[in-house]
Amino acid sequence: MGKNVNEHDTDRHEDQCVFCRIIAGEIPSEQVHADEKVIAFADLHPQAPVHVLVVPREHRRDITELADDPELLAHTARVAAQVAADRGNGDFRLVFNTGPDAGQTVFHVHAHVLAGGKLAEGEL
Secondary structure: OOOOOOOOHHHHOOOOOHHHHHHOOOOOOOEEEEOOOEEEEEOOOOOOOEEEEEEEOOOOOOHHHHOOOHHHHHHHHHHHHHHHHHHOOOOEEEEOOOOHHHOOOOOOOOEEEEEOOOOOOOOO
16 A cells, blocks of 8 residues: 655645545555555546546645656656556546646546546546
8 A cells, every 4th residue: 555644745745634544554446556656546427447536645636736746747757658668558638627626626626537448538
């Protein structure tokens, strides 16, 4: 299992955030990757044969906040590519929902990795 929230993470941790609670090990998940910067786990309601969320350990509201840390954003993208290679054929779609009107329901930035087959243009 992945590392729990450590002292470095606590300044960017929100007690009521479901993803912060998954990172802390309070809520179980089907983890497929964990390192010091991000965790990745299977989406509970998959929209593709492979549907994994890559979630930075530090709480950031959305992609606009994550963009303030280009290194962490790049690491998130690299992990997404590795997940797609490990679980699919390496081709993938990477989606960040930003704001409620765009479909964001958990306000902790997360990348949806969609892979594992031909994804039609216009499909999630």
